[in-house]
Amino acid sequence: MDGSVTSRVALQRQYDCTETPPSHAIVAALATIKNCSPAALVEPRLSDHIDPDALNQLVRDSEHASVSFSIERYQVQIDESELTIRLHDR
Numbered sequence: 001m002d003g004s005v006t007s008r009v010a011l012q013r014q015y016d017c018t019e020t021p022p023s024h025a026i027v028a029a030l031a032t033i034k035n036c037s038p039a040a041l042v043e044p045r046l047s048d049h050i051d052p053d054a055l056n057q058l059v060r061d062s063e064h065a066s067v068s069f070s071i072e073r074y075q076v077q078i079d080e081s082e083l084t085i086r087l088h089d090r
Contacts, residue, residue, distance in 0.1 A: 006088070006089050007075060007086040007087060007088045007089065008086065008087055008089065009084060009085075009086055009087075010033050010074065010085045010086060010087040011029050011032060011033055011083070011084070011085045012082070012083070012084045012085075013029065013082070013083055014081055014082055015081065015082070015083055016080075016081065017059050017060050017079075017080045017081070018060070021052075021056040021060070022055050022056050022059040022060070022067075022078050022083075023046060023052035023053075023055050023056050024038075025078070025083050026046060026076055026078065026083065026085075027041060027046055029083055029085055030044065030046075030071075030074070030085070033074075033085065033087075043072070044071045044072045044074070046071065049069060049070070049071040050069055050071075055067060055078075059078060059079065059080055060080075062080075063080075064079070064080075065079060065080065066078070066079040067079070073087055073088050073089075074086065074087060074088070075088060
């Protein structure tokens with residue numbers, strides 16, 4: 001084994017950041033991937049990895065902002081209209 005990491009799209013969806021805060025969209029998407037309700041999602045906790053309020057403000061207030069960060073085995077990328085979550089496999 002060479003230790004390389006591959007990734008695959010676990011979820012990709014369009015959304016409107018003026019209707020749904022980015023932090024809520026990410027939590028809902030992770031819950032979908034983990035097959036549970038957002039309220040039942042214990043791990044991963046978004047707030048352990050990024051400030052949800054700052055994320056919401058950045059994406060909402062910036063015309064062309066794109067934010068990308070890792071949370072556990074997931075790579076999250078979000079902008080004002082699209083959310084993509086990739087799962088990293090080893």
